[in-house]
Structure formats: C-alpha cells, structure tokens
Amino acid sequence: MDIVKILLCVGVWSITTADSSVPTAKNVRWMSVDFTTILKWTQQSDYSYSVLYSESGGDWTESPDCSQMFGSECDLTTHLWPLDRTYQADIKTDDPDYDLEDLPHTYSPPFNPYMESNISAVKFTVEEVDAGTVTVNITDPLTAIHGDGKPFSIRDILKKDLQYKISYYKSESTRKRDMVTQTSAANVTGLDAGQSYCFMVAAYIPTRPKATQLGAWSPQQCTDGHRNILQDLSLEAWVGIFFVLLLVLVIIVVVTLLCYRCHHKKNNGLQTTQTSAPV
Ligand SMILES: *[C@@H]1O[C@H](CO)[C@@H](O)[C@H](O)[C@H]1NC(C)=O
Ligand SMILES: *[C@@H]1O[C@H](CO)[C@@H](O)[C@H](O)[C@H]1NC(C)=O
Helix, strand or coil: CHHHHHHHHHHHHHHHHHHHHCCCCEEEEEEEECCEEEEEEECCCCCCEEEEEEECCCCCEECHHHCCECCCEEECCCCCCCCCCCEEEEEEECCCCCCHHHCCEEECCCECHHHHCECCCCEEEEEEEECCEEEEEEECCEEEEEECCEEEEHHHHHHHHCEEEEEEEECCCCCCEEEEECCCEEEECCCCCCCCEEEEEEEECCCCCHHHCECCCCCCEECCCCCCHHHHCCHHHHHHHHHHHHHHHHHHHHHHHHHHHHHHHHHHHHHHHHHHCCC
16 A cells, blocks of 8 residues: 555656756647648747647647757648648657656647638739629639649649628728629629729638638729710719809909000000101
8 A cells, every 4th residue: 555655655756857857849739821831839948849740530640840940930832732631730848858658847838730721911903894893804723832843732632612891982982792602703793884993802612611701801803994085074073163154254254354454544545645656
C-alpha cells in the first residue's frame, strides 16, 4: 500500500515537473486563405518544434519542412490533400530528454480546408452592355496549389460549389440589391438605363457551413452612367431656368437700349462739333 502511494507521488511529481519545464505550443490555430493553409502557434521560450499532421483517425506524418524548427508557423498547404478531409496537426516541443512518442505536445483544432479556407476578395470588371444591362466579369482567384504545371483557380477546386454574390445599388440610393451567379460572368438586368450603379462581389459557397460561406467583399466598381441632364430636370427646375433666361433677356434689352441712347447722344454731340468746325 505504501509503495503504491510513493509510486503515485513520484508519478504525479514527474508529470508536474515535466509540464512546467518543457513549454508546449499555445494558442494553436489555422490560418487559411484561398487554400493556402498555415498552422500558427505562440512560441514559448527557445525550444524547437516539430509538426506532425494526420487525416483524422489516420497515421501521423512529420512535416519535412517543419521538423525541429524554430518559429511559430508551418505551411501545410501541400500536405493537406485531398482538400475535403478533416485534418489535425500535433506540435511537439523538442527535448532530448524525451522519446519521440513522449514529447510534450499540443493538438491543433480539426481543420477541413475545402470547407473552412477563407476566400479572398475577387477582382472584377463592370461594363454596360445594353440599356439597363451590366455585365459583371469576375476573375477567379488563383491558389498556391498546382496541377498540370499551372496554379489551380478557386473554381478548379470548388467547381460547381463556387458561386458569387453580387451586391449593387444605384448611385444616390442606399437600397442594395443582391443576386447570386453560378458563373464568373453575369448579366445584371433590369437597371435604369443611363444611371450609374455600383457593384461589389464576394465568393459564395452555399454548400459550406454558414460561417464560411461568404468570401471577402471586393472594393466596389461603378458604371459611369451617361445620363441626359435635360431629361432629369424637374418641372421646378425648368420654371427656374425659364425665369433666369427671361431675366437675362430683360437685362440685355435694357442694357442695349441704354447704350443705344448713350451712343446716340454722343454722336449728336460729335456731329454738332464737326459741322460747326469748318464754319
Ligand atoms: C477566416 O477569416 C475570419 C475573419 O477574418 C477569421 O476570423 C478566421 O480565423 C479565418 N479563418 C481561417 C481558417 O483563416
Ligand atoms: C472577362 O475578362 C477576361 C479577362 O479579364 C476576358 O478574357 C473575358 O473574355 C471576359 N469575359 C467576358 C464575358 O467579358
């Protein structure tokens, strides 16, 4: 009985001292944009770390780039393949006093790149093609994942799951309208001809969990709108313009009359002096 107690005490003591002397990675998190996935953690003192990863329930593999490394991040992009699986990482703090299996370590949260990678703001153009119709042409962002010697776009990866949300509003109006498009080029119809409209676009993946469905919104792009100013004027404006023109006309007439009289008088004066001179 006593021996068991002593053994327990020693066991507890060694566990607690091991915990306090070898710091484990803290605050382990995934950062992923356009399927570039980096594992980050907070580094504790000057121990080195080794990163292992596994498809959930599978065998652990050590990342060749993140073995006994000094740093606080590890790019696992190329290892998390296929993308639509749930992965977990394990960060071991290297210490020569331990066997590899017993190293102090921290598990990462599970991560599915296909479902959880953020999608960056997309580039797009807008072009008025018709009275009341604007074509929004979206460029699918490229990823760091390559196939056939060229980078995959997010559409190469998400395929039919990729849609885009287009949010637009008429300049001078605050009422926004939304539409969803399955393709990267979409016509927005039913707009007021000649009006300027502003558009924003974000990737939209409705098959994902709510929190990760929407990509970042891109900065807005506006059409010029080539409005005919005369058409837009209200009745009050027309009445105003009429009175201003009338006033200008009256001023011109009055000034002309005054000048004419002035001139006439001067001419008369000159004529009298001229006619009187030779006499
Ligand atoms: C995705 O973006 C959100 C908002 O910026 C951020 O909170 C989250 O951590 C990001 N997720 C990943 C996996 O990078
Ligand atoms: C969209 O833009 C790309 C290049 O920016 C161009 O090659 C393509 O023809 C455009 N598509 C449409 C429908 O305008």
